[in-house]
Amino acid sequence: MNEWAETAAPLTAPLPESEPAATEPDRGWMRRVVKSQQLERVQHIHTVVMTALGISGVVGSVLLSVLVRPMSGAGIATFLTFFFLVGMGLTIGYHRHFTHRSYKAVTPVRVALAVLGCMAGQGPVVFWVALHRMHHEFSDREGDPHSPNLAGTSRLQRLKGLFHGYIGWTVQHPVPNANFYARDLLTDKAVMWVNRRYYVWILLGLALPAGMGFLLTGTPYGALEGLLMGGLARMFALHNIIWWITSFAHVFGTRDYRSRDLSTNNAWLALPTLGESxxxxxxxxxxxxxxxxxxxxxxxxxxxxxxxxKLGLVWDVSRPTAAELEARRVR
Ligand SMILES: [Zn+2]
Ligand SMILES: [Zn+2]
Structure with a gap:
C-alpha cells in the first residue's frame, strides 16, 4: 500500500484540544513547503482567475436568462452533466484515488479521472493532492492550509476563521512541496502526462459543454448556454462544493467517528457534494x-x-470492517 495511505490512516485519540499534532510545523516545515514568492503569486493569480471565470459563468447565465430567454433544458443538462463528470474527477479521482489511494484502477480510468479533475480549475492533480495531504497531516492545527478553527475563539474570530476556511485560504496557503507530499505521483507517467497539460484540460472543460449545447440545440446560442452553464457556472459550483468542505465540514454538523481534528458530517450537503460531506x-x-x-x-x-x-475497472477497494468502525465510533 502507498506510504501516504498508511500515514494518513486513522487516528485513535478523541480530540482533546491539547493533543499535539503528529508533526509540528516547525519540525521539518521547510521540507514541506516551497518558499518562492513567484510560485505563490502564480498560484494566487490562478485562483483569482479561475474564481473570476466561475463568477462570469453565473453572471452570464443570469443575464442571458433575464435579458434574452430563460435557460433552456439543454443548458441545464450541460450543467448537470459536467457537474457530475468533473465532480467525479475531484471526488473519486483527485481525492479518493490520487490522494488517499483508496482503490486501484485501470490506466484509462485513472487518466480520465485526472483529466476531469483538471477541468475543475482547482489546480493540476499533483498540486491538489500535495495540498490535501498537507491538510490531513496538520488538520485543524498550525500548518493546516485551510482550517477554519485557528483564528481564535471569540465570535468575530470564529467568523474570520470560517471565512478563511471557505475562501480566504485560496490566496493565503503555502505552496506544498510536491517532492515531499506527492512523490508517488511525480514518478507516475500517466499522471504526469495529464498534469503537464493542465490548461489544455481547462479549455477542453469549456469546449465540451459548449459542443454538447450545440449538439442538443443545433444553434450557436445553445453552444453559448453550454459554455456558460456546463463550463463556467459549473466551475463556480464545484469550487463552492470544495469550499463548503474546507469550512463548514470542520465547524458545523456531527462528529460520529473519532479523528484528531474537528471534522464533521453534514447530511444536508451529501447530495450536492457527491458524498464528500x-x-x-x-x-x-x-x-x-x-x-x-x-x-x-x-x-x-x-x-x-x-x-x-463490479465492472472490473477498479479493485482493491478499501472498506473498513464493521469492527474497525465500531471501535472508532463516538458514543
Ligand atoms: Zn482527504
Ligand atoms: Zn478535512
Missing part, C-alpha cells in the same frame, strides 16, 4: 473508498466506485 467519516477513516458507514449515508461517489468495481 461525510467528512468526519473520511477523517475517521481516510483510506475508505466509500463513505457510507451507515446505510442511510448517501455517497454518490462511493456508488460510482462500487459500480466500477
Amino acid at each position: 461525510w467528512h468526519n467519516n473520511h477523517h475517521g477513516y481516510p483510506t475508505a473508498a466509500i463513505l457510507t458507514f451507515r446505510w442511510w449515508q448517501v455517497d454518490i461517489s462511493g456508488m460510482v466506485i462500487a459500480v466500477m468495481e
